[in-house]
Amino acid sequence: MTELAAVKAALKTQAVETPSWAYGNSGTRFKVFAQPGVPRDPFEKLDDAAKVHEFTGAAPTVALHIPWDKVEDYAALAKHAEERGLKLGAINSNTFQDDDYKLGSICHPDAAVRRKALDHLLECVDIMDATGSKDLKLWFADGTNYPGQDDIRERQDRLAEGLARVYERLGDDQRMLLEYKFFEPAFYTTDVPDWGTAYAHCLKLGPKAQVVVDTGHHAPGTNIEFIVATLLREGKLGAFDFNSRFYADDDLMVGAADPFQLFRIMYEVIRGGGFSPDVAFMLDQCHNIEAKIPAIIRSVMNVQEATAKALLVDREALVVAQRSGDVLAANAVVMDAYNTDVRPLVGEVREELGLDADPMAAYRRSGWAEKIAAERVGGQQAGWGA
Ligand code: PSV
Ligand code: MN
Ligand code: MN
16 A cells, blocks of 8 residues: 555544534533524434534544433434434533532532432443443543642542442443543642543553543643553553643634644554544534534544644654654654645545545535524523533
8 A cells, every 4th residue: 555545544444523512502601602503402413413424424423411412212312323324422421510519529528429420420321321332431520629628538539439330330342431621610629630640540440441631621731642642552542532722621623723732642643553443532622603513524624634644744754863863854754744735635535435525615515504594493502611
């Protein structure tokens, strides 16, 4: 295979999971701006996700968030997805939007609240059984706001205990993915603030526990690609939540704020063998002011373009430059790949798959936006940023 053919072949295997909540209305704590045609229920979210997949060919799974996507019959939801060429992806738990969780969920000082949170997590695994989802994604808003508020060591013990109960419940082909975030909503301590804490818990739990890297969950200046390289070396990178940030957890379109960082991350993914079904490339975004479906299409394209550039890095030339200590030559190899305009290449890949080279234009022409705006009244709020 020529080098370019290998790049194309790799791109054809890439799948990006889109989040159900990105299709719903969202906003900040200041205002949620409703958009025309937004889905009224989880079934309609899947209808929109099917459009993203139809025009990109690269978004075959959709992550659910429970209870935002609560339905009577999860098997029916999975069937609805399948009929549209989709599968249901990760089940995201929600232990942060109930009054009982003011002081935390599975780290809460009161055992009754911990039990309630645990029951929700176990229910999420029941839902995975019904939907055929393989991954349970756990993000905990748990933490404290003031020194002395709670015993931070004991909170780690409670966390370990709760996670162990969930781990025991997982089926053989199911995983739990533990997501970290350095602050917010807790402002003094967060119980899973960083990759090290997530890694330590996952290591103790076993092979079915893996770490999620949400690109927006780090302090400014953090070298995320180093974290990615480290987790891959340890066999503990389970998934990404891709998005962009200018300030904190902005949840903007991936590749919008810092496409160079996304390229560097994708390079480490490829370098570390993470371009495999074991690492899930998920989006975790909210489209507060831009049209949602095209924003998600654009996000998938941004991931593909960063991946194409990372695949184009001349690894042999890089090794020669690195081993001979030629700093400038090594950097030039990386920058040459990054500065390549890969849009024609990715367009060719799409055409070879029978798709339009330009998914944004194809979506615009499809008339879907006009159709849903006319037919759907009273769209659902994503649940986040309300
Ligand atoms: C938390 O900030 C987070 O990134 C988690 O992944 C949640 O599940 C997601 O946002 C949606 O609220
Ligand atoms: Mn996330
Ligand atoms: Mn987040």
